[in-house]
Amino acid sequence: MSQLHEQPSVDQIWEWLDAVPDPEIPVISLVDLGIIRGVDWQEDTLVVAVTPTYSGCPATAIINLDIETALREHGLDKIQLKTQISPPWTTDWMSEKGRAKLEEFGIAPPQAAGGPERCPNCKSTNVTRVSQFGSTPCKAHWRCQDCLEPFDYFKCI
Amino acid sequence: MAAPLTDNEALFQFLLRMGDNTLILGHRVSEWCGHSPVLEEDIALANTALDLIGQTQMWLGLAGEVQGEEKSADDLAFLRDVWDFRNVLLVEVPNEDFGRTLMRQFLFDAWHSIQLGHLMKSSDERVAAIAAKTSKEVAYHLERSADTVVGLGDGTEESHGYMQAALDYLWPYVGEMFVSDEVDAAMAKAGIAPDPASLRADYDALIGRVLAEATLNIPDSGFAHKGGRNGKMHTEHLGHLLTQMQWLQRAYPGASW
Ligand SMILES: [Zn+2]
Numbered sequence: 333m334s335q336l337h338e339q340p341s342v343d344q345i346w347e348w349l350d351a352v353p354d355p356e357i358p359v360i361s362l363v364d365l366g367i368i369r370g371v372d373w374q375e376d377t378l379v380v381a382v383t384p385t386y387s388g389c390p391a392t393a394i395i396n397l398d399i400e401t402a403l404r405e406h407g408l409d410k411i412q413l414k415t416q417i418s419p420p421w422t423t424d425w426m427s428e429k430g431r432a433k434l435e436e437f438g439i440a441p442p443q444a445a446g447g448p449e450r451c452p453n454c455k456s457t458n459v460t461r462v463s464q465f466g467s468t469p470c471k472a473h474w475r476c477q478d479c480l481e482p483f484d485y486f487k488c489i
Numbered sequence: 490m491a492a493p494l495t496d497n498e499a500l501f502q503f504l505l506r507m508g509d510n511t512l513i514l515g516h517r518v519s520e521w522c523g524h525s526p527v528l529e530e531d532i533a534l535a536n537t538a539l540d541l542i543g544q545t546q547m548w549l550g551l552a553g554e555v556q557g558e559e560k561s562a563d564d565l566a567f568l569r570d571v572w573d574f575r576n577v578l579l580v581e582v583p584n585e586d587f588g589r590t591l592m593r594q595f596l597f598d599a600w601h602s603i604q605l606g607h608l609m610k611s612s613d614e615r616v617a618a619i620a621a622k623t624s625k626e627v628a629y630h631l632e633r634s635a636d637t638v639v640g641l642g643d644g645t646e647e648s649h650g651y652m653q654a655a656l657d658y659l660w661p662y663v664g665e666m667f668v669s670d671e672v673d674a675a676m677a678k679a680g681i682a683p684d685p686a687s688l689r690a691d692y693d694a695l696i697g698r699v700l701a702e703a704t705l706n707i708p709d710s711g712f713a714h715k716g717g718r719n720g721k722m723h724t725e726h727l728g729h730l731l732t733q734m735q736w737l738q739r740a741y742p743g744a745s746w
Contacts, residue, residue, distance in 0.1 A: 384543075384622075386539075386540060386543060386626060387540055387543030387544045387546070387547060387622060387623055387626060388539035388540050388541070388542050388543025388544070388546075389539075389543065390539070417547070417618050417619065417621075417622045418614075418617075418618035418621060418622070419621065420618075420621050420622040420625060421622075462529060463529035463530075463532060463533055464533060464629070464632070464633045465529070465532050465533040465536040465537075465633075466532065466536075467532070469536055469539060469540065473529065473532075487629075489625045489626075489629070
């Protein structure tokens with residue numbers, strides 16, 4: 333019963349979730365990725381709405397487990413995770429912070445034009461597509477024509 | 490005379506058709522994993538298969554809910570027998586070669602993208618939500634399969650030959666996607682899904698454009714193999730596919746990760 337008067341604020345919970353890394357691209361958080369769609373207290377239960385990136389993304393189950401584990405570590409025990417598929421996830425929901433971190437890590441962030449703006453390594457705009465798909469469902473495979481490094485591009489959807 | 494379908498039975502059948510198409514094609518495409526001509530294609534095919542299996546989880550998940558017998562998507566995928574599957578025959582034919590696999594993908598993606606465009610406006614919110622989610626992935630599949638069909642069709646003499654042979658072989662399987670029956674009539678009446686026949690003009694325009702660019706000739710035949718989407722008669726290939734896909738649940742019922 334003690335949880336009722338110690339109930340952490342929704343802002344506090346968003347902050348905690350912003351410290352949970354994406355299991356496949358650990359430099360960005362689940363909040364950066366834009367997949368946490370809602371955090372609400374329903375009486376003494378915390379309801380977190382999560383949207384999948386790609387329908388078949390194998391990380392989805394791990395993501396739910398990571399969210400639950402993180403919140404439990406902060407002392408919450410009544411947690412309900414809800415999958416929300418509508419509206420569908422879009423890379424427009426990715427945070428500016430997340431985009432910058434992706435590039436720093438060597439993954440070109442999504443662009444509305446459908447391809448990377450520049451090479452995350454040397455910043456050259458002389459880049460070419462190797463494959464429309466990459467190492468995970470959310471990425472495509474590109475290469476820089478100047479430094480010749482291959483790199484991942486986070487697909488824009 | 491069989492009793493007329495109830496709305497709920499018709500919706501269940503419609504959802505099985507959507508989910509069985511993505512399940513069986515996803516399984517077929519996954520057979521390439523580790524066998525593709527080049528690494529990039531291997532990754533692309535595996536990712537496409539993964540998207541399709543993920544989409545299956547939503548369609549068959551909803552089918553189980555509508556059926557109301559407490560069946561999960563996994564139950565429906567792994568514990569039904571051949572005669573209960575409702576996929577079109579196109580998706581169960583063997584891969585044969587890379588050309589035929591990509592041609593089949595293109596012929597299916599084109600229908601799939603047009604169908605999902607309509608389903609996004611479905612009167613059933615759950616159907617509309619799945620369509621909105623999956624249509625983004627399918628648009629990407631279509632972009633790739635169309636590009637590859639053009640690249641190989643308008644490629645070398647050898648690749649052109651493979652693609653024309655693939656189109657000639659697969660063409661009789663295209664018609665089934667546009668045949669309407671009482672399930673479709675019920676779905677169209679309820680505003681849940683379009684009448685399949687109504688998609689044909691858009692489909693012909695889309696594939697006509699791509700196949701012309703690929704320098705391939707559409708066979709001049711209206712003959713269509715049928716029997717998959719209503720479950721009356723699948724090809725012999727589906728049973729073989731299911732023995733592979735379902736063996737674990739058959740050998741160890743109830744096994745889980
Ligand atoms: Zn570079």
